[in-house]
Amino acid sequence: MPTITTPDGVEIFYKDWGSGQPIIFSHGWPLSADDWDAQMTFFLHRGYRVIAHDRRGHGRSDQVGTGNDMHHWVADLAALTEHLGVRDAIHIGHSTGGGEVARYVARYEKRVAKAVLVASLTPNMVKTDANPGGQPQEWFDAVKSGLLGTGRSSTGQCRRVRSTDSTVRAPSRPRR
Secondary structure, three states: OOOEEOOOOOEEEEEEEEOOOOEEEEEOOOOHHHHHHHHHHHOOOOEEEEEEEEOOOOOOOOOOOOOOHHHHHHHHHHHHHHHHHHEEEEEEEEEEHHHHHHHHHOOOOHHHEEEEEEEOOOOEEEEEOOOOOOOOHHHHHHHHHHHOOOOOOOOOOOEEEOOOOEEEEEOOOOOO
16 A cells, blocks of 8 residues: 655555656545546546545545644645656645645645646635735626626526637526
């Protein structure tokens, strides 16, 4: 069973399959690396190296009573990527794992090629005195009002919008 030991002595279980550009999967609470098996198999068969770990306190990793917070989870992910020599990775995180990925990218952006956040817990994004690096509230107000684009026509009907990678379909509002 492959594990690494973090600087504070916690054993972290991981899976590391294949070769090619790495994709690292970070699971949600209270899941484990096994919850990514279908996605890992899919990308493995398409030439990627796929990696997933059990966060501390989850799955086959040590069940510790301390360090169950984002700071330690990101440090554990950094220890894993360093141990495996991973660079230019695509990081995918679901729920709590998405928060882990967002914070990892902020700290180790030079190691990251792309990030995908799926239904994720993200850090506070609004600029405040306590978070001077955030976006101004006006930006969020513009998004909410549609100034930056919502994908809806003025009638509320579905219309095509173009994303950076493909054409997507914005959902229609339910009829009343």
